[in-house]
Every structure is written in C-alpha cells, then in structure tokens.
Amino acid sequence: MSTPDWGIGQYERTAAQLEPAAVVVVDAAGDLAGRTLVDVGCGTGNAALIAAARGASSIGVDPAARLLEVARGRAAEEALDAHFVAGDAAAVPLPDASADVVVSVFGVIFAPDPAAAAAELVRLAAPGGRILLSAWIPGGAIGDVAGVGRRAVADAMGLPAGPPPFAWHERGALESLFGPLDRRVDVAEHALRFTADSPEAFLAAEYDTHPLWLATGAVLTAAGRADAVLEEARALLVAGNEDPGAFAVTSRYVVASLS
Ligand SMILES: C[S@@+](CC[C@H](N)C(=O)[O-])C[C@H]1O[C@@H](n2cnc3c(N)ncnc32)[C@H](O)[C@@H]1O
Numbered sequence: 001m002s003t004p005d006w007g008i009g010q011y012e013r014t015a016a017q018l019e020p021a022a023v024v025v026v027d028a029a030g031d032l033a034g035r036t037l038v039d040v041g042c043g044t045g046n047a048a049l050i051a052a053a054r055g056a057s058s059i060g061v062d063p064a065a066r067l068l069e070v071a072r073g074r075a076a077e078e079a080l081d082a083h084f085v086a087g088d089a090a091a092v093p094l095p096d097a098s099a100d101v102v103v104s105v106f107g108v109i110f111a112p113d114p115a116a117a118a119a120e121l122v123r124l125a126a127p128g129g130r131i132l133l134s135a136w137i138p139g140g141a142i143g144d145v146a147g148v149g150r151r152a153v154a155d156a157m158g159l160p161a162g163p164p165p166f167a168w169h170e171r172g173a174l175e176s177l178f179g180p181l182d183r184r185v186d187v188a189e190h191a192l193r194f195t196a197d198s199p200e201a202f203l204a205a206e207y208d209t210h211p212l213w214l215a216t217g218a219v220l221t222a223a224g225r226a227d228a229v230l231e232e233a234r235a236l237l238v239a240g241n242e243d244p245g246a247f248a249v250t251s252r253y254v255v256a257s258l259s
Helices: 011-028 048-051 065-077 112-126 141-156 171-181 199-209 211-222 225-238
Strands: 036-040 057-062 080-085 098-104 126-135 185-196 249-258
Touching: 011 048, 011 098, 011 126, 011 185, 011 199, 011 249, 036 048, 036 112, 048 057, 048 065, 048 098, 057 065, 057 211, 065 080, 065 171, 098 112, 112 171, 141 225, 141 249, 171 185, 171 211, 171 249, 185 199, 199 211, 199 225, 199 249, 211 225, 225 249
Parallel strands: 036 057, 036 098, 057 080, 098 126
Antiparallel strands: 126 249, 185 249
16 A cells, blocks of 8 residues: 555544644753744644744644645644645755754654655754654554554555564664764653543544544455454454543653754
8 A cells, every 4th residue: 555645534633632742742842932843744733833832933844735734724823933845754845954953743653764764854953953753662552453454454455564664662773773874862751642432432533534544444445354354453442441431542652852
C-alpha cells in the first residue's frame, strides 16, 4: 500500500487526542519568544500553533494538503504567527539553518527513509538549534492494534510482512541516525491516555475517522477480511483496557532531543 493521504477521514479527532503530547514536545523547547520553530509532519498544526501562542514564529510542513488548510484556518482564527507549507520530511522546502527549533510530533516517524528525514531535520536547524521529536514505544494495546492492521493489509495484498518500522523510540537507533550528523541523543519517556465509552466505541471511531484505518479498511473490505481483523483488534483493546466501566488505554512514547 502506498503512503496514505492523512487528509482523508477526520484526522482532527486524532489531533485533539494527541494535543497533550504536542504540549510536552513544545515545553521541552523552552523559551520560544522571538524564535523560529519548524514543525515537520505538522498535521493540523498542533505543535506549530502551541509554539506560536508562546511567541514563536512557526512554520508547519506536511504532505497532506487538507490538513494544512485546517492548520491555516486555526492560525487565522487565533491570529497566530504560524504558516504552513506542503512538503515531505525528506524534502522540506525551507532554507538551510532556518529554524531555531525543529519539532516533529509523531510525524517524522512515518517517513519512508529515516536517514534522509534525519539529515533534513539537521539541515533545517540553525547552529545550536535543537531538534525534538516524539515517537511511540511499541507494546501498548493501541500500537498492537495498528500492527494487526498493517500485517493484515500486507497479507491481503499478498505482500511480505516486511521489516518492523524504524525504531524512532530507541536511543541506539536514534544514535545510528543522528550520531554521524554530530547530534547527541537524549530520550525522555512519557505517556498519553486514550479514553472512550467502551473498547467498541473507541474502535468504531478509529475505523470510521482515522486516515490509516480508512486506508486499511478499504483494502480489508475488498479482501473480505474486515470483520475478522476488527474482531482481532477489539479483543486486543478489551485485553488492554484499564477501565472496566468504560475504556482507557495508556500509550507510552518518548520525546527525543537531538542537540
Ligand atoms: C500522527 S500524524 C501527526 C500530526 C501532528 N504532528 C499532530 O501532532 O497531530 C502524522 C502526520 O505525519 C504526516 N506525514 C506522513 N508521512 C510524512 C512524511 N513522509 N513526511 C512528513 N510528514 C509526513 C501525515 O500527513 C500526518 O499529518
């Protein structure tokens, strides 16, 4: 399956769930007044907008045209100094050293060529400028469910399962990318809690609105496998549920600082 367009569905719903992580990443950047921040894989602009509200001049970059439009609307509504341009993590249409801070909140982790994306983040950062990125730690119920979807799509398309995604959450993996680029790696662990009325309600909302689930669902429905995969996903969410009266799952992630 080619890289999906994150503009399909209603990513806005997910962006609201992820906003606390954007706050954590922007907090890690320290004082932003008068500084330029570039947000790579900005989606609907969470981190760029939070930074702009703290006095930064923000530029968000993302391949998804619809999400950039949503981000521009949010910036206009709040009269923030935040601009949004189309681009890929491996090819950002901005000059060298144009950012005092580069952030990527669960964005660069989707780049198909991690080494090219890492080099691009470093290229964008001004001398002394920090790079901060967040990446999920595998193993939670929500990550496991995403893995089920990925494997089922590969299977339905007759493709080999392929290697696991690049380990953006691991210090060693980050050092292999950023060490040769003269960047020191620090990693701090955080957690984000997802909630819903029930595991079934959580899954239905994801399946109906999340861009990756919409892309996955289209392939699985065509292959007659959607019901079986949804049941497998539901069972994982039930097993990982932390709130017997409703639904809650804690997903762990890292914020990596490359200085
Ligand atoms: C999970 S969303 C995160 C969006 C946003 N940072 C947030 O916190 O809500 C992943 C984002 O990465 C973007 N993305 C996917 N592939 C990308 C790539 N190769 N380069 C840059 N961004 C990419 C998607 O379009 C999407 O907006």
